[in-house]
Structure formats: C-alpha cells, structure tokens
Amino acid sequence: xxxxxxxxxxxxxxxxxxxxxxxxxxxxxxxxxxxxxxxxxxxxxxxxxxxxxxxxxxxxxxxxxxxxxxxxxxxxxxxxxxxxxxx
Amino acid sequence: xxxxxxxxxxxxxxxxxxxxxxxxxxxxxxxxxxxxxxxxxxxxxxxxxxxxxxxxxxxxxxxxxxxxxxxxxxxxxxxxxxxxx
Amino acid sequence: xxxxxxxxxxxxxxxxxxxxxxxxxxxxxxxxxxxxxxxxxxxxxxxxxxxxxxxxxxxxxxxxxxxxxxxxxxxxxxxxxxxxxxxxxxxxxxxxxxxxxxxxxxxxxxxxxxxxxxxxxxxxxxxxxx
Numbered sequence: 059x060x061x062x063x064x065x066x067x068x069x070x071x072x073x074x075x076x077x078x079x080x081x082x083x084x085x086x087x088x089x090x091x092x093x094x095x096x097x098x099x100x101x102x103x104x105x106x107x108x109x110x111x112x113x114x115x116x117x118x119x120x121x122x123x124x125x126x127x128x129x130x131x132x133x134x135x136x137x138x139x140x141x142x143x144x145x
Numbered sequence: 146x147x148x149x150x151x152x153x154x155x156x157x158x159x160x161x162x163x164x165x166x167x168x169x170x171x172x173x174x175x176x177x178x179x180x181x182x183x184x185x186x187x188x189x190x191x192x193x194x195x196x197x198x199x200x201x202x203x204x205x206x207x208x209x210x211x212x213x214x215x216x217x218x219x220x221x222x223x224x225x226x227x228x229x230x
Numbered sequence: 231x232x233x234x235x236x237x238x239x240x241x242x243x244x245x246x247x248x249x250x251x252x253x254x255x256x257x258x259x260x261x262x263x264x265x266x267x268x269x270x271x272x273x274x275x276x277x278x279x280x281x282x283x284x285x286x287x288x289x290x291x292x293x294x295x296x297x298x299x300x301x302x303x304x305x306x307x308x309x310x311x312x313x314x315x316x317x318x319x320x321x322x323x324x325x326x327x328x329x330x331x332x333x334x335x336x337x338x339x340x341x342x343x344x345x346x347x348x349x350x351x352x353x354x355x356x357x358x359x360x
Contacts (some may be wrong), residue, residue, distance in 0.1 A: 059208070066211035073218035080225045084347045092351050124150045131150075131157040138160070142356045168353030176346035177353055228346045 067107050074104035095137030099130040106130075151195040158188040179224020186217025234334045239320055240327050244338050247294055249345045251336055252277050256287045258325050260297050260310040268308045 081097035084090070106126045113120060165181035168174070190213040197206040248254045255277055260268055274284035288308050291297040298311040315321045328335045342348070 062208065063211060066208075066215045069215040070211065070218055073215070073222050077218065077221050077225060084350075087342075088347065088351065090351045092354055093347075121147070124147055127154060128150045131154055134157055134161070138164075138354050141351075141354050164353050165350075168349065172349050172352075174346045174349040176350055180350060228344075 064111075067110055071104045071107035074100045074107065078104060092137045092141055095133045099133045102126060102130040102133070148195075148199055151191065151199065154191040155188060155195060158184050158191055162188055174228075176224050176228035179220050179228065183217045183221035183224070186213050186220065190214040190217065234331045236327055236331060236334060236338075237323060240324050240335075241338060243320060243324055244335060245342065247296065248339055249290060250287075251339055252279055252283070253287050253290060254324075254328060254335070254339065256284070257291055257296055257310070258328065260291075260308060261321055261325060264310060267304075269306060270308075273308070 078097045078099075078101035081093045081100060085093035085097055106123060110123075113123075162181055162184040165177050165184060169177035169181055190210050193206045193210045193213060197204070197210060244254070248257075256273055259266075259273065259276055266272070268288075270285045270288060271281055273288060274281045277284060277287070279287070288297060292299070292308070295314055296311060297308045299305055300307045300309055310321075312318060312321070
C-alpha cells in the first residue's frame with residue numbers, strides 16, 4: 059500500500075511539475091499572466107507533493123501542507139480576477 | 146482554518162472546471178476538454194480530501210484521493226502534449 | 231532579408247483574428263472574389279486543404295464575424311462579411327500587405343501561441359462577447 063501511495067504521489071508530482079512547465083512556456087509565448095499563475099500554482103503543488111516524501115504520510119492535515127496549497131489556490135484566483143478586472 | 150482551505154480548494158477547482166468545460170462546449174477546442182476534466186478530477190480529489198479529513202475521519206480515503214488527482218493530472222498532461230502544438 | 235514595417239492595424243488584426251495561414255487565405259479568397267460561389271468544397275480545393283479543414287476554417291471565420299452564410303439561396307455558401315471593417319480600408323490593407331510581404335505576415339501568424347492555448351486563456355474571461 060505504501061508503494062502504491064508513493065507511486066501515485068510521484069505521478070502527481072511529476073505531472074504537476076511538467077504541467078507547470080507547459081504553462082510557463084505559454085506565459086512566455088502569450089505574456090498572459092494567467093499562464094504564469096497556473097504555472098506557479100502547479101509547480102507549487104508539484105514541490106508540495108514531493109515534500110510529502112520527507113513527512114509522514116498521509117498528511118494533508120499538516121498546516122505547512124495546506125498553507126502551501128492555499129497559496130496555489132490564491133494565485134489562480136488572483137489571476138482569474140485580474141483577467142476580468144480589466145474591461 | 147484547515148476546513149476553510151479545503152473548501153476554498155474545492156471552489157477554485159470547481160470554478161476552473163466550469164469555465165473550461167463551458168468554453169469547450171462553446172468552442173470545441175480539445176485542450177479545454179482535457180484541462181476541464183483535469184480540474185474536475187482535482188475537484189473530486191478535493192471533495193474527497195474534505196470528506197476524509199472532516200466528515201469520515203475514521204475511514205481513510207487516501208488511496209482514492211491520490212488516484213483521483215493522479216488520473217486528473219495525467220489527463221491534463223495528455224491534453225497539453227497532444228493539443229498545444 | 232530586409233526587415234519590413236507592416237502597418238500596426240494590420241499586425242493587430244492578424245494577431246487577434248487570424249489563427250493560421252489557411253484562415254487568412256480563406257478570408258482573402260472570399261474578400262477578393264465575391265462573385266464566386268464559396269461552398270466548403272470549393273474553398274477546400276482552392277486552399278489545398280481537406281473539406282473538413284475548410285469547413286472548420288470557415289466556421290472559425292464565421293464565429294469571428296468575418297464571413298457569413300449567404301442570406302439567399304443557397305444558404306450553405308459563405309460570403310465575406312464587411313460589417314466588421316467600417317471603411318473597408320483595413321481589409322484591403324491586410325490583403326495588399328499579405329500579397330506583398332507574405333513571409334513577415336506568415337511569421338506573425340506562426341509566432342502566436344497555438345489556438346488551443348489562446349482559447350484556454352479566453353475560457354477564463356467571464357464576459358463573453360463572442
């Protein structure tokens with residue numbers, strides 16, 4: 059079971075970091091801050107999941123974990139509001 | 146505090162799901178579908194997180210949560226790789 | 231290769247409204263040859279693309295209100311819709327600049343992020359005027 063959890067976390071972390079990379083590329087291409095926000099959010103999540111390795115699993119109840127996730131959510135929300143604020 | 150973060154997480158991913166799938170229905174661009182499904186999966190994962198840590202605290206939904214998030218991210222990755230040329 | 235200064239409004243139009251080179255060529259076909267009957271099949275033949283691709287291109291242009299379906303018979307044909315361009319000058323300018331400076335115009339089109347990426351960004355705009 060531990061192996062399965064470790065594997066799934068690895069998948070999530072790797073996919074999140076990769077997705078983040080794609081979004082940062084889109085940001086470079088379009089200069090649209092929305093993509094920077096998504097890129098940062100997914101990279102934060104990727105690093106966050108990776109850090110699970112150093113903590114006891116399962117542990118989303120751990121404050122440092124959910125504070126970081128909160129940051130990722132707020133970044134996305136801010137970008138969405140920003141996009142709609144202008145005109 | 147933790148509960149507020151979990152709920153916010155559900156709302157943010159649900160909002161993204163809604164916007165992306167609505168746009169897909171309108172425009173038909175496949176990347177929107179995959180991204181929308183990804184956020185739908187992340188919303189499910191976030192809901193399971195809330196249920197797991199707040200409601201059914203005696204049962205662990207950890208494997209389900211991780212599976213939902215993993216599937217969601219793989220869908221997004223597939224969409225990004227195949228649709229963003 | 232000498233650098234060319236394309237007019238700002240042409241650049242803006244292409245950046246905002248034109249997804250691919252075939253899109254631009256389709257638009258120019260309808261603009262420059264209004265007497266022709268532009269069915270999807272006809273356009274596909276002239277653009278050297280598949281019928282499905284031509285159908286998608288014409289639908290995209292229609293969605294952007296650059297072309298529309300004929301109001302009289304037969305209603306399956308497309309015509310250029312000039313209402314977006316008040317004076318008619320911009321469209322003519324776009325056509326002229328594309329004919330003369332094909333490579334720079336194509337470069338602008340290809341430098342844009344792909345359509346799917348731009349649609350992703352648009353998905354998060356609440357006010358939809360499309």
